[in-house]
């Protein structure tokens with residue numbers, strides 16, 4: 001078994017924490033796991049990407065182009081930026097929430113709705129969710145990222161209670177309840 | 190116990206387990222988190238130094254005092270610390286000493302792509318290059334043993350892909366090291382020419398012994414597979430090689446200087462074609478060719494990162510045909526945050542069309558449109574001295590239309606020296622110190638202007654204005670950077686003056702002081718004329734509604750900094766909560 005999972009979004013969406021969780025769950029489940037991220041200037045709305053690699057033995061911490069099994073897009077258009085990593089068999093987990101890039105905000109560029117529709121066809125399987133909506137019903141807007149993790153967890157073979165334990169150890173204790181709730185709602189989509 | 194740790198966290202853990210007593214560092218991506226992780230270990234004294242030269246000298250002092258010490262920095266930091274390093278090589282150490290340097294192949298967040306391995310050769314000191322988090326921790330521990338055994342500083346080299354990657358690490362307990370006490374040994378520690386001549390001989394001999402040690406050390410792993418192709422590699426590229434060339438025989442080096450030439454020659458005999466796979470400079474390759482090792486040529490670029498695909502391509506192996514990238518997507522460039530205290534001053538600089546000698550920090554982002562107000566960036570501290578050069582080269586003329594722009598941490602790092610030089614040499618330049626009271630760019634570390642130490646203890650807070658006056662500078666003005674008109678007025682006045690001037694801004698970074706965040710602003714649609722003045726601030730909270738031809742504030746992002754109402758000439762912007 002091997003999973004090459006590319007997770008990406010916009011600084012502040014919780015991509016880094018989410019990929020930490022995936023990595024730890026894999027290790028807890030007896031696999032080798034590595035992750036690598038580029039988060040130079042995350043605070044300033046930049047794009048953030050984490051490579052998570054899980055197998056019996058992992059060498060390179062970086063996924064090769066065309067070889068990601070699962071792409072996890074924390075923002076609706078971001079998967080377009082990483083399409084080179086997708087293979088013909090890739091699954092896409094897509095949070096449909098939009099965060100407008102500066103060029104769109106200033107009216108100089110358009111949000112690429114049309115390209116999104118076209119390129120979704122390149123994936124063998126697409127699972128969409130509205131993470132902010134889930135977070136709202138979980139009672140905390142800040143746990144949207146965990147709904148995405150839930151949707152991803154459903155696709156992987158690791159046990160659900162391992163996920164829940166790792167999440168409990170990684171999020172602030174005051175937000176455990178809402179995080180677990182969002183995770184479960186994402187899982188059950 | 191096993192834990193997933195980043196390379197940086199593992200390095201910090203290694204220092205802890207090795208019984209390190211003192212860590213003095215200056216932040217710099219990708220090395221900054223190491224020292225932030227060290228601070229959780231109460232057994233270690235740690236600090237943010239004001240620059241890398243100071244940090245290494247503090248570590249030398251701690252070593253002289255008989256304790257293990259470490260200093261961490263990014264690659265360009267080692268340039269600043271090169272002076273102590275070169276002579277530290279001669280003195281050697283008392284307590285073990287490691288300099289941790291993190292390179293940034295591909296320049297994810299750096300101004301150049303220099304390869305630090307050259308420093309090991311230059312300074313004639315050993316360099317270790319771990320390839321994953323567990324090795325990072327172990328190499329730090331072994332590094333201290335080597336340091337003490339051979340009486341040498343040891344450089345441990347990381348790269349972005351190691352520092353910011355995570356993998357499993359086996360944790361051990363801390364082992365305290367017996368303090369050796371302050372070493373009073375004049376021929377060893379006082380580098381006057383007569384003593385240094387002797388120590389240079391010691392250094393050359395030490396290098397030979399280290400090479401001998403490396404030849405038989407467990408830093409080398411030899412994996413003999415097919416004898417057709419043999420690859421010498423180290424660090425992160427080892428993993429790319431393992432995946433791209435599973436059939437090849439591999440000699441993986443852990444100590445990349447001095448090279449284990451004997452072991453390499455033995456390996457060379459076992460394979461038909463021998464190659465070196467390394468990132469950046471052909472460091473190992475050049476050295477081995479000079480030593481007469483017959484290597485096959487690869488067409489490897491000396492810039493950027495390697496990858497599994499890049500290695501496959503070097504050996505003409507097939508790679509998966511990836512989907513075409515989608516070009517012309519709206520970008521997400523880094524930008525100053527909403528509420529950033531730098532924005533107003535750049536708006537004013539742009540308005541006056543001043544030439545800005547820039548420096549390195551969040552404010553370098555003032556380069557981007559719509560502010561477009563940075564005209565040069567070289568290295569930390571250079572803005573102040575370059576502005577002086579610009580001024581003196583033109584007999585004072587260019588000083589009337591140019592400024593230096595520097596952040597507080599950068600000012601304390603090396604800007605102070607430049608300013609003292611301008612004052613002493615009677616320059617006319619205008620220096621703007623953007624004092625946001627924190628080292629923003631690298632993750633909000635405190636500095637001498639913050640008033641707290643790395644562990645959050647209160648400390649003295651330097652008074653920049655008094656410091657400038659003590660240099661003999663007469664024109665020192667403090668301005669509110671959110672008051673654009675005032676910034677414009679002061680800039681005009683100070684650039685016109687045929688004297689050195691300093692302008693200091695007085696608003697904190699929103700991460701240095703969260704209490705500055707207040708009620709958001711909003712735009713009254715009927716009052717907005719669509720003049721676009723506020724959108725030219727480049728604030729991420731302000732957007733443009735192209736259909737309505739009006740500006741709009743995202744109130745969830747707005748920090749209530751009060752800058753945009755000051756540039757609105759139609760009084761269309763109001764704060765929530767006041768009517």
Ligand SMILES: Cc1ncc(C[n+]2csc(CCOP(=O)(O)OP(=O)(O)O)c2C)c(N)n1
Pocket residue numbers: 215216217218263265266269300549550551552569595596597598599600625627628629630631698
């Ligand atoms: C010699 C050297 N050391 C460290 C760095 C990393 N670095 C980049 S910007 C910066 C500090 C910026 O802080 P400050 O000047 O206060 O500006 P701010 O980011 O807060 O606006 C540092 C340490 C570097 N580029 N060069």
